Amino acid sequence: MPMLLDEGFRVVAPDMMGYGDTACLPHDVPSHREAPRVPPASNLRAYTYKSVADDLRQLACLLNCTTIVLGGHDWGAQVAWRVAQWHPHLVSHLFSIAGPYRPPAMHWTPLDDMVKLAPQFAYQKQIASGVLEREFHTTEGLTHFLNILDFSGDDENQASFDPTHGFHLEHLKGLGRGSLLTDEERDIYLSKYAQTGLHGPCNWYRTRRENFEDDQLLPTTIIDVPVLYIAAERDRVFSASLAQDMEHFIPQLSRTSVDAHHYAHMEKWQDVNRILSAWLHVQFPR
16 A cells, blocks of 8 residues: 555555454444444345445445546455446456456356365365354454464465365464564454454355355446456465456456465565556556
């Protein structure tokens, strides 16, 4: 975000549903009294791409934005793709980091069947099951969980997370700190997770059926705006093969990659910033 601000862009970074202040009652977050409230037992529809796309459209309206440049990583990238499809007149440009475009499926595929075709998505079964939010519901537990995200591609991380299985819980509790997050960043993440717990974030893995049903009504499968896709070359889930057909749906696609694991924007932030800045200069010449 600092790079984008330095480039003169207005930057808005909303909390995604279930994260940050979205699951807090007003008196818990006095500085964000208008934050959406999502009780733990909230309907999963609040977490669907369509619902979040509509939320972002409303946010853009509140901010008097007729068009926006939209970007995201992982789940945020999947949301960005669908915002551009549900509200094509809103998104003028789009960038995605480690989140390839996936067109709407023609037929429903249960998660178990999908894992047979793409074993690297087996970890989603563990996350959707509820075991993580039960195991790591205390501050100490959340600290252990945060350690796995902080390691990215280090050897210890490789042993603690296997996409064909999930998190090896017995390894998580023994992990030390990683190097991706500063002390200040780590404290912010921990304080937010302590407010919300992991239930909301895990709900994103429980909406496959709802997203499939919504996708059948998408007005278009094409995203005809300038798009930048930055792949993470060492990502163990989103391999290059998953992004090979994106040009069929995105006529104005530019693509590149960085030598990084899944959290490329944190691990190789200088490279990502350089690539994104160069692309934006082409799109918005001065």
